[in-house]
Amino acid sequence: MSANNYSAIIDKHKLPQVSIIGAGAIGQLIYQQLSRSNTQVNFISRADQSQQQAVTFTNLAQQQTTCAAMFIGRNDWSQQLVDTKLLIVCVKAYQVVTALKPLIKRLRHDCHILLLHNGMGPHLEVANMLNGQGLSLGTTSQGALKKSAWHTQQTGQGVTQLGHFTGPMLSETIKMSLLSSIPQSQWFEDILPMLWQKLAINVAINPMTAIHDCRNGELAAAQYRKTITAAVTELAQVAAAESIMLDLTVLLDRVYQVIELTAANYSSMHQDVQHQRKTEIEAINGFVVLMASKHGKSARTNQQLLASITALEQTYSNKA
Incomplete structure (x- = not known):
């Protein structure tokens, strides 16, 4: 399915679009949690063409579900990223800056970026790359394990802590969507501690x-x-x-x-x-x-x- 057909299915004026970079265990876990709320969520792909991918999720109760996730390819970045209101970065710390460089120029000024990775440091460089966008940071102790490339199993509940770092604030609508979708998530005005x-x-x-x-x-x-x-x-x-x-x-x-x-x-x-x-x-x-x-x-x-x-x-x- 092309990104154009995908857009036609969804009323973008009603659903805020969230895009995720990184389809690892945490990226797929966050996708599953957000897709169950009133949010349009997709992945950003490094492939040229956009495509749907069946992704399977096993929850803590050992219940297994499969859904079709949209991966936005490079050919559709310019068209699709302008509609992204929140870009969640779930790659390894050393991949953050490289992953964001080709994307930031395609994001609207009112898009917000959330870094969700282990460790610290990339936020300092990303802050200097921003073109009017706001930046939030987060950490999660949720447990997730990739049983295969497209099958993620949640292995522990854990706490997710999110908060603003620099630039314009994340909209209250999307903030509340995050907090209501991610179990045991908290928002901190000062996230650095x-x-x-x-x-x-x-x-x-x-x-x-x-x-x-x-x-x-x-x-x-x-x-x-x-x-x-x-x-x-x-x-x-x-x-x-x-x-x-x-x-x-x-x-x-x-x-x-x-x-x-x-x-x-x-x-x-x-x-x-x-x-x-x-x-x-x-x-x-x-x-x-x-x-x-x-x-x-x-x-x-x-x-x-x-x-x-x-x-x-x-x-x-x-x-x-």
Whole structure:
């Protein structure tokens, strides 16, 4: 089905159009949640032609459904993106800027962009790319697993935290659509503290599980406590330099709570290393190191973790 025929089916004046970049597990999960509300939602494709794709979803109750998702191809970007009111970016952190560059010039000034990925950092570059659009940021602890390319299974509820970062605000209509469609979602006027708190969990769990080839729960062992404490302490100090005040005790308690709650899980970075994929280390420990350098501070432990993961990646760089 062409994008023109797709548009004819839907009254675009009644339904706000939301487009998603990234059809990974989280992208497909968000698509499923939004498509059940009064929202016109599609994916942005890198293929030339637009097409429909059957996507299957298994929810927490093990109920399976299949629907036809529209993927907007490059040939229809100019025509379709002008109708997009919200562009949700669900790719890996290191893919964000590259994915957005060819799209931003095709977006209307009143379109809003939402970054929903692990780690921090891309938001600073994206903010400089905007052409009148507003930018919001988010993080989610919802669990999702791709059983195949077009079959996603939700594996955990989790909390989704969203909030404004810069530029014009997201319209109340679309904001309420997001909050009503995504279970356990919250809107924060100041989203950055939430992102730093999530980053504290990631700087500890992600690299350590990848380096030591272990499940999350094994990090509760005493032998890892010194490194975890040091990494999170450095993060809190760097956040303070950015005027984000975080309670170190609360952060560490939360890290160990997540270690316990996800004890049987393998972290995303562990999985990336095991499958010889590029990791998001630059947007996690690397972001702490970058911000520390900006403020003339030391982040030695985060630098060591960054170096260790980078070294692991180099062992398979020729095979990836």
